[in-house]
Amino acid sequence: MKTRVLAAALSLALPLASAHKPDLDTFFSEMAIKVAPGRQAQFVAGDNIAGYYEGYTQTSARGAGYLIKNEAVFQGYASFADNAPNVRAASREQVLPYGHQVRYANGASEEMALLSKQQAIAMRVTSIDAARLAIRPLLKQTGAVTRAGNLAIIAPGAGQTLYAALAADQPFTLDDDFTLRASAPARTLLVVAAFAPSAEEARRRALALVAADPILAERRKLYQALTKSYLATSDRQYNKALNWAKAASRMFVVEEFGAGIWAGLPWFRDNWGRDTFIALPGTLLVSGQFDDAKAVLSNFARYQNLNRGDKEYGRIPNRVAAGESIIYNTVDGTPWMLREALEYIRYTGDKPFARQMYQLALAYFDGAIANYMDQDGLLAHDSADTWMDARIENKQPWSARGPRAVEIQALWYTALQTGASLALEAGDQQKAADWQALAARAKQRFLRLYWNGSVMADRLRADASADTKVRPNQLMLVSVPFDDFVPAQVQARVLRNAVSELLYPYGIASLSQNDAYFHPRHENPLFHHKDAAYHQGTIWGWNAGYTVTALNKFGYQDLAWPLAQNLGRQILGLGTLGNMSELLDALPHEGGRLKPSGTYAQSWSVAEYARNGYQDFVGFKPDLLENTLALSPAIPSAWTRFEAVLPFGAGEQMTIRFTRRGPVQRWSLHLDGSVARTVSFDFLNRDKSRSQTAFKLAPGQTALLAVANGIATLDGKPLAVSPRQASFASTIGTLRFQTPRAYRTQHFPMLQSKDVLKGIVERSEYK
Numbered sequence: 001m002k003t004r005v006l007a008a009a010l011s012l013a014l015p016l017a018s019a020h021k022p023d024l025d026t027f028f029s030e031m032a033i034k035v036a037p038g039r040q041a042q043f044v045a046g047d048n049i050a051g052y053y054e055g056y057t058q059t060s061a062r063g064a065g066y067l068i069k070n071e072a073v074f075q076g077y078a079s080f081a082d083n084a085p086n087v088r089a090a091s092r093e094q095v096l097p098y099g100h101q102v103r104y105a106n107g108a109s110e111e112m113a114l115l116s117k118q119q120a121i122a123m124r125v126t127s128i129d130a131a132r133l134a135i136r137p138l139l140k141q142t143g144a145v146t147r148a149g150n151l152a153i154i155a156p157g158a159g160q161t162l163y164a165a166l167a168a169d170q171p172f173t174l175d176d177d178f179t180l181r182a183s184a185p186a187r188t189l190l191v192v193a194a195f196a197p198s199a200e201e202a203r204r205r206a207l208a209l210v211a212a213d214p215i216l217a218e219r220r221k222l223y224q225a226l227t228k229s230y231l232a233t234s235d236r237q238y239n240k241a242l243n244w245a246k247a248a249s250r251m252f253v254v255e256e257f258g259a260g261i262w263a264g265l266p267w268f269r270d271n272w273g274r275d276t277f278i279a280l281p282g283t284l285l286v287s288g289q290f291d292d293a294k295a296v297l298s299n300f301a302r303y304q305n306l307n308r309g310d311k312e313y314g315r316i317p318n319r320v321a322a323g324e325s326i327i328y329n330t331v332d333g334t335p336w337m338l339r340e341a342l343e344y345i346r347y348t349g350d351k352p353f354a355r356q357m358y359q360l361a362l363a364y365f366d367g368a369i370a371n372y373m374d375q376d377g378l379l380a381h382d383s384a385d386t387w388m389d390a391r392i393e394n395k396q397p398w399s400a401r402g403p404r405a406v407e408i409q410a411l412w413y414t415a416l417q418t419g420a421s422l423a424l425e426a427g428d429q430q431k432a433a434d435w436q437a438l439a440a441r442a443k444q445r446f447l448r449l450y451w452n453g454s455v456m457a458d459r460l461r462a463d464a465s466a467d468t469k470v471r472p473n474q475l476m477l478v479s480v481p482f483d484d485f486v487p488a489q490v491q492a493r494v495l496r497n498a499v500s501e502l503l504y505p506y507g508i509a510s511l512s513q514n515d516a517y518f519h520p521r522h523e524n525p526l527f528h529h530k531d532a533a534y535h536q537g538t539i540w541g542w543n544a545g546y547t548v549t550a551l552n553k554f555g556y557q558d559l560a561w562p563l564a565q566n567l568g569r570q571i572l573g574l575g576t577l578g579n580m581s582e583l584l585d586a587l588p589h590e591g592g593r594l595k596p597s598g599t600y601a602q603s604w605s606v607a608e609y610a611r612n613g614y615q616d617f618v619g620f621k622p623d624l625l626e627n628t629l630a631l632s633p634a635i636p637s638a639w640t641r642f643e644a645v646l647p648f649g650a651g652e653q654m655t656i657r658f659t660r661r662g663p664v665q666r667w668s669l670h671l672d673g674s675v676a677r678t679v680s681f682d683f684l685n686r687d688k689s690r691s692q693t694a695f696k697l698a699p700g701q702t703a704l705l706a707v708a709n710g711i712a713t714l715d716g717k718p719l720a721v722s723p724r725q726a727s728f729a730s731t732i733g734t735l736r737f738q739t740p741r742a743y744r745t746q747h748f749p750m751l752q753s754k755d756v757l758k759g760i761v762e763r764s765e766y767k
Contacts, residue, residue, distance in 0.1 A: 020643065021230055024223045031243050032094040033577045043095040043577045044265060044601050045114040046251035052265060053114045057093045057100065060138060064266065068119060069256065073162055073195050075138035079110050079125035082132050086110065095577045097247035098218050113215045120194040120205060122214040126187060133189040136179040139164055147174065151207060153199050162195045165202035167210040225250060228288040231613050233642040241568030242613045244578045248606040249283040257320045259295035264582055264599030270321035273300060273333030274387055277340045278542060279604040282611030285347050288647030293344050294353060300337060301360050314367030331381035334364050335411035342418040347648050349624030354425035361419040365435065376449065377441035378404055379412040388535040396761050399535040404460040406450060407476040413442050414481045447486055456494050470501045470512040472543050478553055479546035492728035495550050505737045506566050506594055507539035508547045509586050513741050516749045517757060520587040522597040528750065532757045537586040545608025552616045552634035554728055555688030559735050561636035567609055580605035587740045614646065622648040629654055632682040635665065649673060667705040671697045682724050683707045692724035
């Protein structure tokens with residue numbers, strides 16, 4: 001009887017798929033982060049070439065200002081009306097991804113935008129009544145000044161390389177302090193400051209920008225980028241945090257060393273191999289920026305080590321940076337790149353690129369198999385060549401992970417599987433078979449060596465003994481492979497073990513607080529160097545990404561959801577507004593206060609937050625090599641509805657509208673594309689098992705899908721459904737956030753004296 005009632009409910013009419021994107025002004029109004037008067041809060045924006053702007057609200061004089069490469073060119077700005085300054089400290093201010101807006105009690109307002117791809121800043125002051133308006137750019141240039149019409153050019157001074165061109169949208173006088181004063185009363189004044197290696201280039205760009213409305217143009221450009229993919233749920237704060245995560249991720253996409261993604265600000269303004277490809281899906285794939293993704297992959301490919309006499313033959317760099325020799329000391333950079341190359345190809349169907357990446361795979365596997373694959377078919381490496389790579393004075397590792405770390409084996413297996421797929425696309429059946437055989441061998445040997453039936457090793461030591469420190473790396477066994485590297489039953493136990501020990505409401509710790517090596521705070525100079533704590537308990541924002549992936553796979557999205565909400569609050573209000581730091585102290589400070597640490601803005605932190613929204617909650621993972629649009633959603637029970645636009649291919653997209661009524665999920669799916677696609681739909685049941693169904697979706701067609709408890713209908717007609725994944729709820733049990741211990745020095749061995757861990761490492765006593 002219940003089945004018949006449920007089937008009847010599934011057959012009810014569903015709403016048509018349509019994404020009601022807000023218009024440009026509404027979109028940015030909803031994104032704006034309002035700052036209370038008097039609060040000096042940090043914010044950043046990027047120029048997507050080689051520079052960024054760091055400022056603070058309520059002041060013009062704090063922060064690094066605009067840096068292009070390592071040259072500071074602009075500190076901030078001030079505005080005036082009839083010679084009276086607009087006092088920033090008494091203003092109402094809001095931060096936006098491109099800059100900020102300021103409103104004053106007298107009705108005047110300001111707006112500043114860092115203009116992407118222009119190496120220029122636009123500033124505008126507006127007054128209620130006509131007044132003699134002025135803007136003072138706080139320039140760093142100190143060279144000679146020349147005037148020509150509504151333009152001033154400032155030459156670089158000693159040690160500087162860039163010219164500055166100041167242009168206004170009306171005649172002005174120029175004071176000695178670079179204040180531009182409108183020659184006649186007006187209600188608005190626009191000033192553009194452009195920077196370039198030559199006076200002519202700076203002049204040309206400044207005049208072209210000021211002739212239009214560069215701030216509006218920047219808003220339109222950013223709006224198009226941020227809404228190419230789109231997700232709006234019933235939770236407005238989550239939507240806001242998600243859009244900021246996408247905007248923040250985009251900020252790190254640069255051209256300084258060829259197409260790349262900076263790792264973090266202010267110290268990691270380089271293209272790091274590992275960081276780049278962990279960040280790539282959340283930065284460029286879920287957002288539909290496929291040309292940029294291809295450019296980043298291609299740029300790293302050109303730096304591949306092709307010196308056959310080198311032990312690092314076949315690897316891509318650990319880091320590409322200015323004035324530095326290219327270094328290749330990373331075991332996981334190339335496996336991450338190969339994984340993301342295949343994911344890009346699956347999103348786009350770019351088969352010619354698959355053949356290009358096959359050439360990279362050939363050299364990589366030749367080198368890895370000859371130099372690093374061990375007798376078990378696993379990948380060996382140096383103790384500091386994983387993402388936990390800190391060393392004492394560039395010598396001994398603070399947190400040894402060699403010679404065989406758990407996530408490296410998941411990446412190795414995935415790289416071999418990826419290589420086999422690329423080989424098939426290139427028509428090399430033999431290499432595909434060879435690499436598949438190696439993948440099968442690694443899979444078979446791994447479980448015997450790392451899993452004792454109840455605990456997963458974080459690494460195997462040199463003597464093959466298992467290091468069973470509780471770290472989050474084991475969760476990458478769930479998130480990294482495209483298929484199962486270890487059985488689902490083992491994955492479920494891994495999830496239970498790691499989450500129960502490590503997951504706080506605000507992030508997942510890099511080491512259990514019950515471990516003797518645990519460091520409760522990152523920067524704690526009375527007791528240790530900050531690198532001692534870097535991977536010994538300190539929380540890394542990006543680790544939450546694969547944690548959400550693992551939780552959602554097994555139906556624990558209602559624990560992933562409050563974690564995502566907390567991370568969203570961090571994005572919107574903790575530290576740098578609209579961004580995420582590299583780290584948090586493992587334990588809260590007084591009053592439960594979270595303390596950010598490390599870089600104040602970190603690429604993979606925000607990228608993983610964006611990826612989780614599209615790939616793990618909505619569950620969209622297209623595979624155009626198989627002509628399939630795969631959906632494996634895990635919708636939090638708090639979401640009553642959402643709508644999404646999901647780009648793929650060459651200008652194609654699927655539009656979704658979701659509603660829920662009782663146990664019934666209703667999905668309206670519309671395809672905008674050129675060819676029919678198979679939709680593979682994998683859905684959770686009440687007992688946390690997964691069922692699967694599939695159907696064809698034609699271009700222009702809207703399909704009305706309803707699912708609940710193993711039953712599915714399409715346009716009111718029953719669909720064939722098969723089991724996809726058993727329930728592991730009895731294995732995993734009830735998961736809860738870990739309660740952080742109180743910060744008391746007597747609780748933690750690493751705080752019993754100065755440099756405890758350093759002494760352990762230097763005496764070769766690290767276990």
